[in-house]
Amino acid sequence: MSSQDAEIDFEIDAEDLPDRPKTPLVLGPPSVIVDDLRVTYRVIGTGKRAPVSAGRNSAFRRLLARGRANAVRVTEVEAVRGVSFVAHHGESIGIIGTNGSGKSTLLQAVAGLLPATSGSVYIAGTPSLLGVNAALMRKLSGERNIVIGGLALGLSRREIDERFQDIVDFAGIGDAVRLPMSTYSSGMAARLRFAISTAAVPDVLMIDEALATGDAAFRQRSKAKIDQIREQTGTVFFVSHSLASVRAMCSRAIWLDHGLIRADGPVDEVADQYREYVEELRSTGQDDRDSAL
Amino acid sequence: MAGTSHAGVTSEHLADLAAQSGLRKVGVRPPLGTYIRETWRRRDFARYMATSSIYAENQNTFLGQIWTILNPALNAMVYVLIFGILLQTSRGLENFIGFIVIGTFIYRFFSDSATGGAKSIAKNLNLVRSLHFPRAVLPISAVLAQFASLVPTVGVMVFFVLMSGIFPSVTFGGVDWEWLLLVPALVLTYLFCTGVALILARVMASLPDLDNVLPFVLRVLMYGSGVIFSIDHFVRDPVLSSIMQYQPVAIYLDLARQALLAEPTIPLVGLKWAVGAAWAVGTLVVGFIFFWRAEARYGRE
Numbered sequence: 001m002s003s004q005d006a007e008i009d010f011e012i013d014a015e016d017l018p019d020r021p022k023t024p025l026v027l028g029p030p031s032v033i034v035d036d037l038r039v040t041y042r043v044i045g046t047g048k049r050a051p052v053s054a055g056r057n058s059a060f061r062r063l064l065a066r067g068r069a070n071a072v073r074v075t076e077v078e079a080v081r082g083v084s085f086v087a088h089h090g091e092s093i094g095i096i097g098t099n100g101s102g103k104s105t106l107l108q109a110v111a112g113l114l115p116a117t118s119g120s121v122y123i124a125g126t127p128s129l130l131g132v133n134a135a136l137m138r139k140l141s142g143e144r145n146i147v148i149g150g151l152a153l154g155l156s157r158r159e160i161d162e163r164f165q166d167i168v169d170f171a172g173i174g175d176a177v178r179l180p181m182s183t184y185s186s187g188m189a190a191r192l193r194f195a196i197s198t199a200a201v202p203d204v205l206m207i208d209e210a211l212a213t214g215d216a217a218f219r220q221r222s223k224a225k226i227d228q229i230r231e232q233t234g235t236v237f238f239v240s241h242s243l244a245s246v247r248a249m250c251s252r253a254i255w256l257d258h259g260l261i262r263a264d265g266p267v268d269e270v271a272d273q274y275r276e277y278v279e280e281l282r283s284t285g286q287d288d289r290d291s292a293l
Numbered sequence: 294m295a296g297t298s299h300a301g302v303t304s305e306h307l308a309d310l311a312a313q314s315g316l317r318k319v320g321v322r323p324p325l326g327t328y329i330r331e332t333w334r335r336r337d338f339a340r341y342m343a344t345s346s347i348y349a350e351n352q353n354t355f356l357g358q359i360w361t362i363l364n365p366a367l368n369a370m371v372y373v374l375i376f377g378i379l380l381q382t383s384r385g386l387e388n389f390i391g392f393i394v395i396g397t398f399i400y401r402f403f404s405d406s407a408t409g410g411a412k413s414i415a416k417n418l419n420l421v422r423s424l425h426f427p428r429a430v431l432p433i434s435a436v437l438a439q440f441a442s443l444v445p446t447v448g449v450m451v452f453f454v455l456m457s458g459i460f461p462s463v464t465f466g467g468v469d470w471e472w473l474l475l476v477p478a479l480v481l482t483y484l485f486c487t488g489v490a491l492i493l494a495r496v497m498a499s500l501p502d503l504d505n506v507l508p509f510v511l512r513v514l515m516y517g518s519g520v521i522f523s524i525d526h527f528v529r530d531p532v533l534s535s536i537m538q539y540q541p542v543a544i545y546l547d548l549a550r551q552a553l554l555a556e557p558t559i560p561l562v563g564l565k566w567a568v569g570a571a572w573a574v575g576t577l578v579v580g581f582i583f584f585w586r587a588e589a590r591y592g593r594e
Contacts, residue, residue, distance in 0.1 A: 029314045030310060030311070030314045030316065031314075031316070032316075033307050033310060033311045033314075033316060035304050035307045035308070036304065044501070084307075086307075086310070108422065109320075110319070111319075111425075112319035112320045112425065113421070113422050113423065113424075113425070113592060114422070114592060115320055115589055115590050115592065116319075116320055120304070120307070120308070120318060120319075121318070121319040121320065122307070122308075122311035122314075122316035122317065122318050122319065123316055123317065123319050124314070124315065124316050124317075126425060127319075127425075129423060136419060136420050136423060136424070137345065137349075137417075137419070137420070138419075139349045139352065140345055140348075140349055144341075144345050147341055148338070148341060148342065148345065148420075149424065151335065151337055151338035151341055152335070152338055152420065152424040152425075152426040152430075153424060153425075153426075154334065154335070154426070156337070157337055193423075
């Protein structure tokens with residue numbers, strides 16, 4: 001929901017894409033269980049204006065009525081409307097769907113960073129979410145963001161100092177690490193964020209469009225990191241508009257439509273269904289939303 | 294397993310499966326003991342957040358960190374000028390300069406802590422939405438940041454008290470062992486402020502309108518705590534006077550003044566130290582539990 005204008009489509013050259021692991025990975029026990037999850041946003045102070053009746057009301061009373069109409073108005077927006085699935089250790093799952101279908105919200109709720117309205121999420125270990133807002137503290141330097149991120153994840157100062165250079169190297173930002181993150185390009189910020197989040201290997205890694213901003217070399221490095229996480233029997237969730245990336249990175253896909261699961265299965269099957277749906281929308285001229293194929 | 298439809302699978306099945314696989318439920322607040330331990334484990338995090346926010350605050354000024362000292366010094370000078378010299382509120386006090394300077398500095402620490410604590414969740418929403426950590430770290434580090442910038446300003450405060458003797462109408466009481474009591478007085482004030490910050494942080498998270506009300510509450514409290522005048526000199530009603538003197542903010546102003554001033558109307562009173570300690574511990578415990586109870590809900594818009 002929060003990322004609508006940040007969702008930019010990237011045309012990805014086929015040769016840039018790393019190969020999907022050919023060896024079928026053995027699925028471990030469940031790592032994430034989602035049971036009838038619903039997330040409703042509460043928006044304060046917006047919504048339809050209540051009609052103010054004209055007539056014999058005094059100006060004062062009209063003002064009062066309008067004030068009341070403006071004051072306590074809470075609009076509820078249903079972003080995820082009852083989603084259930086089970087994910088396993090060693091699995092990488094792509095989440096696809098049009099803009100506003102609830103993909104980012106679903107990830108935030110599964111990560112436990114956005115409270116659910118109802119339903120349950122069970123998870124193994126500590127999830128790590130790479131969102132679109134990559135900078136933790138925009139005013140502070142990349143250096144301080146690394147320390148803050150590490151400390152928040154529960155690393156000690158010494159562990160952070162030990163991994164500091166690796167994080168900077170992995171992100172490939174060089175001396176820019178001393179500059180405030182408000183001066184970073186979105187790609188640099190996303191790369192640094194990815195490096196911070198994977199400094200302590202998470203059990204469940206969730207990536208929200210973060211890789212789309214990286215160049216080919218970074219995509220190779222991040223792909224290697226993701227494979228490493230999966231080898232250590234972690235689970236990776238991957239939200240993207242780019243069907244090509246999802247096909248390359250994931251073994252399974254979940255298609256989300258208006259907050260509900262429309263399809264869930266092997267990546268090629270679901271991706272083909274989704275492609276058909278989008279092409280149909282396009283041919284009937286209904287689609288003004290972006291949907292990369 | 295991929296593609297399995299879960300139609301017909303009940304929530305109990307899924308909960309059993311989760312329990313068998315050793316998964317934990319997301320978005321449930323941890324038990325209080327675990328929460329305290331996790332917060333304690335993040336003490337480096339709280340400290341680092343505090344120093345970073347002080348650093349960020351004065352980042353774009355020419356004088357930089359000097360403002361943490363200049364700002365309170367200018368403030369104290371304004372109060373001394375208006376209330377001490379122009380309006381002659383000094384009646385009933387031997388050292389009104391010291392009285393007002395201590396009052397404004399300690400009160401400023403309290404009000405900045407309250408404001409900072411109240412805003413701590415909203416200000417760091419990006420962090421809350423990205424990473425897992427006990428959210429209590431945020432209000433705690435907001436007060437820690439104020440406390441860290443209080444330490445150098447205490448130097449300014451002591452300087453003003455030492456120099457107060459140069460005014461003809463002021464009697465400077467001299468330096469004695471009681472000055473050491475300033476340290477416990479500040480520590481108690483700090484603990485109390487942390488409790489207040491935790492309470493306000495939770496209230497503000499669910500009721501953003503507080504942002505508009507808080508400045509007025511703080512201003513009323515300033516006049517109700519005897520920051521720039523002596524309560525027992527101006528408030529005649531004995532009941533009202535005691536209430537005003539034993540409410541926490543007035544107590545902490547009084548403790549700092551007991552330490553640094555030799556005012557006959559502000560003697561060293563053990564009872565006030567006991568009350569100050571009780572307010573500090575009580576507010577901190579109540580504030581922490583109150584904040585913890587909403588732990589799973591922070592970050593919802």
